[in-house]
Amino acid sequence: MAAAADIPASEQSNGYSNSKNLFIKIYNIAKKRYEENISKVIENYDLEDRIYKIGIQKDMSDVYELADVLIFPANEPHQARPAFEAGAKKIPVIMPDFKNTEEYVKNEKNGLIFKRRCPKSLANCIIRLISDPELKTN
Numbered sequence: 001m002a003a004a005a006d007i008p009a010s011e012q013s014n015g016y017s018n019s020k021n022l023f024i025k026i027y028n029i030a031k032k033r034y035e036e037n038i039s040k041v042i043e044n045y046d047l048e049d050r051i052y053k054i055g056i057q058k059d060m061s062d063v064y065e066l067a068d069v070l071i072f073p074a075n076e077p078h079q080a081r082p083a084f085e086a087g088a089k090k091i092p093v094i095m096p097d098f099k100n101t102e103e104y105v106k107n108e109k110n111g112l113i114f115k116r117r118c119p120k121s122l123a124n125c126i127i128r129l130i131s132d133p134e135l136k137t138n
Contacts, residue, residue, distance in 0.1 A: 064089045068136065069129055072096075075117055080104075087111075092136055094125045108135070 035053070042051050054063065060082070064070075070086035072095040080101075083093045087104060093111035095101055105111040112128060112135070115121035129135050 060085060064091060067091050069094060069126075071122070071126070073122060074098075083111075092129060094122065094129065 038053075042048060057063065064086060067086070067089075068091070070082055070091055070093045072080055072083050072093060074080065074096055077098040077100060080095065083095055083105060086093050087110060093105050094114060095105055095111065096116035097113050098116065101113060105113060107113040112125040114125045
């Protein structure tokens with residue numbers, strides 16, 4: 001599958017129970033500028049060997065098998081297919097507080113909800129998930 005080709009073989013087979021790697025998929029209208037900024041941050045913090053930019057994939061199954069969490073930082077409400085897919089794989093989801101979010105992500109049950117357009121709220125959710133392993137297994 002396409003995603004697996006971009007992920008080192010040594011990291012595909014380790015189960016990622018204590019993953020320290022991040023797989024990102026970027027797509028928006030300002031993609032090029034945004035991706036350049038993300039690339040600079042990755043380079044500045046020397047994270048090239050831990051963050052994999054995988055691009056658009058037809059099948060995310062391999063990536064979900066390796067993921068510890070799905071962070072879906074959308075700014076506008078829309079169909080959140082990645083959240084459904086991650087939920088089906090029992091992967092906790094962190095996503096914004098859209099009205100329709102309540103239908104499939106229950107805060108503190110199968111994911112965490114952050115205040116839309118609030119990086120601090122998103123960061124707090126990430127820290128909360130890292131610091132409470134019980135949330136990852138619910």
